[in-house]
Amino acid sequence: MRIVLLGAPGAGKGSQAKSLSERYNVPHISTGDIFRALKPDSELGQLFAQYASKGQLVPDEVVLRIVKERLDQDDCKNGFILDGFPRTIPQAEAFEREIGSDVALNFDVDNSILMDRLTGRWTCKECGVPYHKSTMGDITKCTRCGGELYQRKDDTAETVANRLKVYDEQTKPLIDFYAKQGTLKNLDAAKSISEVYEKIVQILDNL
Numbered sequence: 001m002r003i004v005l006l007g008a009p010g011a012g013k014g015s016q017a018k019s020l021s022e023r024y025n026v027p028h029i030s031t032g033d034i035f036r037a038l039k040p041d042s043e044l045g046q047l048f049a050q051y052a053s054k055g056q057l058v059p060d061e062v063v064l065r066i067v068k069e070r071l072d073q074d075d076c077k078n079g080f081i082l083d084g085f086p087r088t089i090p091q092a093e094a095f096e097r098e099i100g101s102d103v104a105l106n107f108d109v110d111n112s113i114l115m116d117r118l119t120g121r122w123t124c125k126e127c128g129v130p131y132h133k134s135t136m137g138d139i140t141k142c143t144r145c146g147g148e149l150y151q152r153k154d155d156t157a158e159t160v161a162n163r164l165k166v167y168d169e170q171t172k173p174l175i176d177f178y179a180k181q182g183t184l185k186n187l188d189a190a191k192s193i194s195e196v197y198e199k200i201v202q203i204l205d206n207l
């Protein structure tokens with residue numbers, strides 16, 4: 001199953017991707033995670049930091065090259081879950097032309113909810129699971145894997161505002177793109193993680 005997760009930053013794509021990857025036995029591929037794993041002093045690492053620190057998107061040709069390399073690996077033969085890609089119309093066009101997806105799940109949430117989710121987000125350095133400062137109490141380690149929790153550099157109020165603007169301008173048009181392709185499924189992602197998960201499973205099991 002080749003799954004694309006669409007939605008603004010903080011909509012819950014990463015959390016769902018982790019559970020779905022286990023259930024359907026396909027890899028979770030997050031372009032943001034790939035970029036964050038780069039050595040900060042490498043050429044690509046520096047390029048990424050330059051864009052991400054302002055909440056901007058890395059140029060399409062760079063992202064496309066990285067995604068194609070990753071999807072060429074053996075573990076993607078039976079499918080994949082793409083989280084954070086495609087993010088622009090040219091990315092979607094190139095990806096659908098050369099590789100293709102079976103379904104695009106759109107995580108729909110209001111920007112006001114996203115602002116709070118992202119600026120209050122603490123993330124596990126090891127497994128990427130997100131926490132929220134309002135519910136995590138005084139824990140400093142991930143309850144799932146013991147990894148250290150940290151606040152992403154681009155989860156500050158100013159950068160988040162720009163990421164949401166970039167989403168509205170460059171990524172939101174993908175909803176229409178996938179609707180026209182006939183593979184779009186909309187989700188009310190303001191609901192709880194477990195409710196959204198149930199809904200996704202229902203959709204995917206009926207494909």
Ligand code: AMP
Pocket residue numbers: 009031032033035051052055056057058059060063083084085086087088091154163
């Ligand atoms: P994310 O973890 O998905 O929020 O991504 C963090 C940052 O990585 C983004 O703000 C972009 O700078 C960059 N990035 C991740 N995926 C893409 C993409 N598909 N196209 C362009 N830039 C991306």
